[in-house]
Amino acid sequence: MGLTSDKVLVSAVVLAVVLFLATVWLWPRLARRGWRPVVGxxxxxxxxxxALFAAVGLAANRSFLFYGSWADLFGQEQEMGVVVDHAAGSKDVRVVGTQAVDVPGxxxxxxxxxxxxxxxxxxxSGIASQAYVYLPPxxxxxxxxxxxxxxxxxxTGYPGTAxxxxxxxxxxxxxxxxAKEGRMQPMILVMLRPTVAPPRDTECVDIPGGPRVETFFAEDLPKAVSETYRVGTKARNWGFMGNSTGGYCALKIALHHPDRFAAGAGFSAYYKAAEDVTTGDLFHGDAALRRRGDLLWSLDHGKAGNTSFLVTTSKKGEGNLKGxxxxxxxxxSPAQVSSIVLxxxxxxxxxxxxxxxxxxxxxxxxxxxD
Structure with missing residues (x-):
C-alpha cells in the first residue's frame, strides 16, 4: 500500500483508536506497583x-504531499540508474508511461x-531526471x-516530488x-522537482566540480523538449514557474537567461540561494558565483533583459514579503514585473x-x- 493511499491512512487511524481504547480499558489493571505494571x-x-503521531502525519502528508512514496519518505530513490534508450527524433527524452488528466473525458x-x-x-550537464509532460487536448x-x-x-519545492x-x-x-474557459492559450507543461541530483538541494546552481543543475534547466531541458514535442526554441516560446525553492529557481533561470525564457513566476519564492545542511558547499569559495545566486544583487548589478516576472507573497503568513x-x-526596464499579494x-x-x-x-x- 502506497504512502498516500486511503487504506494506509484508515489503517493508521483505526490502529490509533484501538490503542487508545485499549489504554483506557487496561489502565486499572496496570495501576498496581511494581516494575511490570510500570513497563506496561x-x-x-x-x-x-x-500511532496517533503516525495517523496525523499521514493525514497531513496526504493533504500536502510532502512525500510521494515510502522510498521518498526514507530518503531512498527507487529509480536511480535508469538506462535511457533514446527514441527516434530525440536523443534526450524517453517516454516511459502515460496517464489521463483528471477532467471530464x-x-x-x-x-x-x-x-x-x-x-x-x-x-x-550529463544529468538525467524524471519529469511529467502535460500535453493539452x-x-x-x-x-x-x-x-x-x-x-x-x-x-515543485524542496524536497517535494513531481x-x-x-x-x-x-x-x-x-x-x-x-484554456477551456478561454482565459489562457493551450500550453505544454514540463513538471519536475528541482532535486535533479538527489538527495542534495542544489538551488539550481552549477556547482564547481559538482552537478551542473542550472545548465540542465536553462539549456538541456528546453532543447530536449523542443526536439521531442511541437514546442518552439525561442525565448518567447518558453516560461518558467515554481513554488518555494522551485519559485527561486524559476526567477533565477529567467533572470539570468532572458535569451531562453521570456517569463518567470515564483510562488512564495525567496531571493537568495540557501546554504545549509541540505545544500552543502554550493559555491566552493567562489564569491562571484555566490553573488549570482542573490537575485536582488543581480538585479542591481546585472544587465536588464526583456523578461517578465511574477512574484507572490501575503501580508500575513509568508516570510518573503520584504524580499x-x-x-x-x-x-x-525593459524587464517587467507583476505581483500577487494575498x-x-x-x-x-x-x-x-x-x-x-x-x-x-x-x-x-x-x-x-509559432
Whole structure:
C-alpha cells in the first residue's frame, strides 16, 4: 500500500483508536506497583502516542504531499540508474508511461489531454531526471497538427516530488480548465522537482566540480523538449514557474537567461540561494558565483533583459514579503514585473492553489506559439 493511499491512512487511524481504547480499558489493571505494571503503562502510552503521531502525519502528508512514496519518505530513490534508450527524433527524452488528466473525458487525449512520464537526459550537464509532460487536448487535434505550442517548466519545492504538481497543485487540471474557459492559450507543461541530483538541494546552481543543475534547466531541458514535442526554441516560446525553492529557481533561470525564457513566476519564492545542511558547499569559495545566486544583487548589478516576472507573497503568513517588495522595486526596464499579494496565506499548497490559476493566465499572456 502506497504512502498516500486511503487504506494506509484508515489503517493508521483505526490502529490509533484501538490503542487508545485499549489504554483506557487496561489502565486499572496496570495501576498496581511494581516494575511490570510500570513497563506496561509506559509501553501502552508510547505505542498509542506513536500511532496517533503516525495517523496525523499521514493525514497531513496526504493533504500536502510532502512525500510521494515510502522510498521518498526514507530518503531512498527507487529509480536511480535508469538506462535511457533514446527514441527516434530525440536523443534526450524517453517516454516511459502515460496517464489521463483528471477532467471530464480525460481518458481521450483529444478531449482531456495527456500526461506523459518521461526521462530527460541532459546533453551538456550529463544529468538525467524524471519529469511529467502535460500535453493539452489541442496537441492531439487534427486542426492543430501543424502548430507549435508554448511551454513552461514547472518546479515543485524542496524536497517535494513531481507528483505534487499533478496531485496536490493540480497544474494539468488547472491549465486545462483555464484554456477551456478561454482565459489562457493551450500550453505544454514540463513538471519536475528541482532535486535533479538527489538527495542534495542544489538551488539550481552549477556547482564547481559538482552537478551542473542550472545548465540542465536553462539549456538541456528546453532543447530536449523542443526536439521531442511541437514546442518552439525561442525565448518567447518558453516560461518558467515554481513554488518555494522551485519559485527561486524559476526567477533565477529567467533572470539570468532572458535569451531562453521570456517569463518567470515564483510562488512564495525567496531571493537568495540557501546554504545549509541540505545544500552543502554550493559555491566552493567562489564569491562571484555566490553573488549570482542573490537575485536582488543581480538585479542591481546585472544587465536588464526583456523578461517578465511574477512574484507572490501575503501580508500575513509568508516570510518573503520584504524580499518580494525589494525585488519589485529593483526590476528595471525593459524587464517587467507583476505581483500577487494575498491578505493572508501561509507557505503551503492551499496558498499556492489560490495563486496558480491567475499565474498560469499571466504566463500564457506572455508566451507565444509559432
Amino acid at each position: 503503562r509506559v509501553g501502552l502510552l508510547l505505542v498509542t502516542q506513536v 480525460g481518458g481521450r487525449p483529444s478531449v482531456g489531454g495527456q500526461i506523459q512520464k518521461v526521462v530527460v537526459e541532459g546533453e551538456r 489541442e496537441y492531439f487535434q487534427e486542426k492543430y497538427a501543424k502548430r507549435t505550442f508554448p511551454a513552461a517548466v514547472v518546479l 507528483e505534487n504538481l499533478i496531485k496536490g497543485l493540480k497544474y494539468p487540471r488547472t491549465a486545462y480548465l483555464q 518580494t517588495r525589494e525585488f519589485i522595486r529593483k526590476v528595471r 491578505d493572508s496565506g501561509g507557505h503551503n499548497f492551499n496558498t499556492w492553489n489560490r495563486e496558480i490559476p491567475p499565474g498560469l493566465v499571466w504566463l500564457g499572456e506572455r508566451l507565444r506559439a
